[in-house]
Amino acid sequence: MTLFNLQTIMDNIKQYVQENKERFLSELIELLKIPSVSADSAYSQDVINTAEAVKTSLVKAGCNFVEICETPGYPIVFGEHIIDTNLPTVLVYGHYDVQPPDPMELWTSPPFEPVIKTTEIHPDGAIFARGACDDKGQMYMHVKAFEYMIANNCLPCNVKFMIEGEEEVGSKSLSWFVENNQQKLSCDVILISDTGMISNQQPSITTGLRGLSYVEVEVTGPNRDLHSGLYGGAVANPINVLTKMIASLHDENNHITIPGFYDKVEELSAEERAEMAKRPYSEDDYKKALDIADVYGETGYSTNERNSIRPTLDVNGIWGGYTGEGAKTVIASKAYAKISMRLVPNQDWEEITELFKNHFESIAPKSVKVKVKPHHGGQGYVTPIASIGYQAANKAYTETFGVQAIPVRSGGSIPIVALFEKELKSKTILMGFGLDSDAIHSPNEHFGIFNYLKGIETIPLFYKYFVELSK
Amino acid sequence: MTLFNLQTIMDNIKQYVQENKERFLSELIELLKIPSVSADSAYSQDVINTAEAVKTSLVKAGCNFVEICETPGYPIVFGEHIIDTNLPTVLVYGHYDVQPPDPMELWTSPPFEPVIKTTEIHPDGAIFARGACDDKGQMYMHVKAFEYMIANNCLPCNVKFMIEGEEEVGSKSLSWFVENNQQKLSCDVILISDTGMISNQQPSITTGLRGLSYVEVEVTGPNRDLHSGLYGGAVANPINVLTKMIASLHDENNHITIPGFYDKVEELSAEERAEMAKRPYSEDDYKKALDIADVYGETGYSTNERNSIRPTLDVNGIWGGYTGEGAKTVIASKAYAKISMRLVPNQDWEEITELFKNHFESIAPKSVKVKVKPHHGGQGYVTPIASIGYQAANKAYTETFGVQAIPVRSGGSIPIVALFEKELKSKTILMGFGLDSDAIHSPNEHFGIFNYLKGIETIPLFYKYFVELSK
Structure with missing residues (x-):
């Protein structure tokens, strides 16, 4: 194993992504064509076929052990690439199932016939399809980043993949799987791209969930x-x-x-509150968007604190x-x-x-x-910004975006993250590359090509920094 | 006109009622057979026929002027018997329309086929039919009391009758009629039997409405x-x-x-609150009937005050x-x-x-x-217990029941009573003879034979005392 210096890795990734861009897009488009709607039993064979497709993609990327794990529900694709048991292990979690596409009549193109269109926010184009962002596109970034590290012999640690098919219906089988496979899933950090970031100019990391x-x-x-x-x-x-x-x-x-x-x-540290406050935010725009004359909430906290850390x-x-x-x-x-x-x-x-x-x-x-x-x-969940995982993610974003990531507490809840911490004793890093405007769970879901490729570029740097900081 | 002394009148009425009891019952039963449901246009001819039947009954009772007054809605039966314009005038108000009988399946006998059955509260029997108590039965007491006074030449004053057909649907035409006929309806007191009393042993007079x-x-x-x-x-x-x-x-x-x-x-006088407090009342029974562990309301007032004078x-x-x-x-x-x-x-x-x-x-x-x-x-409404009308009614009840009536403020609202006061400048006396258990507005409505006959006995005494106290 050779560890390149940063500039070499950066140049290498950019070049690799550039050279393979069309293939990366067409592979994702093929995956998006399979209507893996977990909530509707009419699609059950499609859901199973998608698990197979994910398995194949991991094998092709160079993962030396991949299996389809049966569960009481839809299968979980598990992959493992162990290079040295003394090195840290990153567990990548994602899901291959998607939300139902209804209401169909509001889609401007069929949800399972992906097309690339440009938008104001995505001048380089975005893939429109159900699951483009949530979560097939974001999950597949990890497969491609892994492919790059294998192909260029720069994977700095062990990797495990756990890609499930019931996220949109409550992750019931995943809970069962995690509770029964603590050893198999043991890791030093869990990496998930199933959230968003502030904008294409301002990356952010979701550090807390309520x-x-x-x-x-x-x-x-x-x-x-x-x-x-x-x-x-x-x-x-x-x-x-x-x-x-x-x-x-x-x-x-x-x-x-x-x-x-x-x-x-726990009251947040002044440092973390100051970091949070850096997030671009206009109270006037917020009020205007909701048509309210005033915000309302707990005395002593800002709007972005009220809806996240309180x-x-x-x-x-x-x-x-x-x-x-x-x-x-x-x-x-x-x-x-x-x-x-x-x-x-x-x-x-x-x-x-x-x-x-x-x-x-x-x-x-x-x-x-x-x-x-x-x-x-x-349960709620939080990743301290002082943690190695957060620091590694922040350094990775800083390299590829040119600005530091901002820690963001989300007001929403993702119960599996708390489950991971409880069962696997590891922190989760929520490295999202989607945007709020990507219409996940709605008609015309899409994922920017910029975001997809930027994700593939950024992920290997997380691995590099996580390993360096773990030493 | 001869004014008998009290005992003579009392003996006379009792005897007259006894001798004519079967006819009084059969006449009311005939009236109850007509389904005068004002809320349902399918019954509109029946409503009109009922007005005609009421007119005929007033003529037969001896009223020297009776007319059917057309309105924008159902007609109002107006009757007048003027014996001396220097004497006071009593205006009797009642209604000949009835509530819809639904739900039909809960009636133990058809609502427009009156039958007499005994109940625990009515050992002498009660007439079961829609409108038996509300208000055909109570209205008809006034026609029969009038008949007695004419037949026995003891009517002590002038009488007017105003019997409407839209009470159960909001008395819209009545408002129009009253506003446009102040002279025709001019009177010294308005007498209504369309409420209840505490029990067959304890008469009461509704002195206030909210x-x-x-x-x-x-x-x-x-x-x-x-x-x-x-x-x-x-x-x-x-x-x-x-x-x-x-x-x-x-x-x-x-x-x-x-x-x-x-x-x-206005805060009620200590005297009136003391009168009200005489009403038989068990807080334990009240709580038990509603299955509540405690009553709840404004500090400083009793339950019966909270639901009536506050x-x-x-x-x-x-x-x-x-x-x-x-x-x-x-x-x-x-x-x-x-x-x-x-x-x-x-x-x-x-x-x-x-x-x-x-x-x-x-x-x-x-x-x-x-x-x-x-x-x-x-608007709300109140009749002071010091008024002549109240005193006359109380004396009448006291004679026929052997105990004083108790003034009762009702928590409910009868908007026409406030209208009468506004347009006709007269107080209303609510001499009710029904019981709470008579199931008005519900299946199996009934009216006790005791109550019906007692009403006929009591009403002429009201006339007598009202005239005496007016001198």
Whole structure:
């Protein structure tokens, strides 16, 4: 194994990508033609065929062990290229299944007949197809980056691939697979490209994901609907009570009032908050896009902090009483709400669910009965920016984009990342190359050719820096 | 005209009722057979036929002028028996239309084939039919009481009858008729039997009705539904905001916080509150019947005061966001509620609606937009227990039942009563003989034979005392 110096590697990759660009595109286009829609059993053979295609691509790229691992659901493609057990191991995770393409009528070209079109954001062209960005395109960057390192004899460490086919339907089989294969999957870092970056000029790394606790509450007042004239004022109205109970869950600073809720919330370092604040952001544009006169949230935090590094409590649905046309003077017997809490790393979703349940039951007046039904949840996740993985990714982006990456906390939740940490004891680096505008999960999903090729260029540098920093 | 002494009148009525009981029942049964459902145009000829039947009954009872007055809707039967323009005039109001009988399958006998059955509360039998109590039976008591006074030459004053056919659909034509016929309808008191009493052992008089202001509110946050992970905590969630706004409408003592809301609310005299408190009432039974562990309401008032002499604010319906099965992590763009306020006499419903609108808009945070849409409303009403009408009714009940009547404020609203006061400048006396258990508006409506005959006995005594007290 020869380790080139940086400039050599850089020149080499650029040249390799340039020389193989057409093949890289046509191979990806072939993969995108297979409609691997995991949510619809009509496509089940296509999903299985895609697993085979991924296996073949890994073998062709030079991976010395590849297998299709059967699961209770769709298979997982596992690949392994061990060069020296004393060297670090990178585990690449991705998925070969895609979202359903509906609504079909909104696609400007068929979702499984990929075409290249230019857009304002992608003047070099973008591949339009279901799965182009999420995640076939981003996953395939890793296969091609690996091919380059093998072909040029510059792979600096061991690599494992775990490419699943049920990400869009909840990764159930993956959980089972990971829990049962800790040894097989052992690694030093997990590398995923299934998120986005700020722009083609400004790379970013998703360093945190929020956890989730989702509950449904039911407030019961009288045992039947009552006439609001005859009973109004004398009987607890479950809707009024529910509004009071929900309102009390935030104080005047929009802090959540559930006792113990913030106990495990870590305040971010001033350094990381400063890094986050570098993200280009216009509050005016944000407000304009949502047509709101003002933002709203926890005192002491910026908009981008409120929706990422801070836990929240939102009502996702509420209903009770008469909701039809006109008026009905009724006091409902029951009122309901669906409430979700986004959690930050270290908050345990099951513990938070329990805290919510106990608190919500405790604040109910004696005049009503309250039921809290937990729906589901997931843990949050964070990668410290001081970690070797983050530093290696940042150096890689800096080399290829010419500017440092910005750490970004996403407000959303990817439960498998927390699972990986729990089962494999490794941190995950979310090196995304997609853009928010790429329309994943929507009609006309696409992935910029610039982004695809830039990803292939950047990934080998991550390997190089990760190994160097691990020494 | 001869005025008998009390005992003579009493003996006379009892005897007359006893001698004519079977005819009184069979005449009412004939009237109940006509399906005068004003809400359903399929029955329009039946409604008109019922007006004719009422006219005929008044003529037969001895009324010297009766006419069918055409209106934009169903006709109003107007009758007049003037004996001396220097004597007081009683205007009897009632209605000959009935509620729709649905759901038919819950009736134990057909709604327009009246039958007499005994019940626990009505050991002497009750007539089961739609309209038996509401209001054909109670209206017909007045026709038969009038017949008695004519037949026995003891009518002590002038009488007018105004029996309408649209009470169950909003009395629209009646409003038009009253506004355009103030002279024709001029009177000293209005007498209505279209409410209930506490029990067959404890008569009561409804002295107050609450007014109503009904509004719908809409809170708009972002211009589209948002992902609660990506936006949660940074954008005002219209459901959370709505719950906070609604919750703030009551303080910790369950007083309504709208500025000016209580300005015109009159505190009842200690005497009237003491009278009201005599009403037989068991809080344990009340709680048991509604299956609630505790009552709930404004500090400083009893349950029977809270639902009658105090204004209230209740949410009648609320909705927003995802309300289906399972979970969806959405921040809704809009949230809605229907809110009604029950008002007490002197509170003007249009003024209160305006106060609500101004206050609700003023408490909205800048981050949302709020719309308040008034639905409808009506004024409250009260008859002082010191009034001649109340005193006359109380004396009449006391004679026939052997116990004083208890004044009862109803929490419900009958907008026409406020209209009568406004247009005719007369107070209304609500002498109800029905029971809460009579199932008006429900399947198996019935009216006790005891109640029907007791009404016929009691009404002439009201006339007698009203004339005596008016001197």
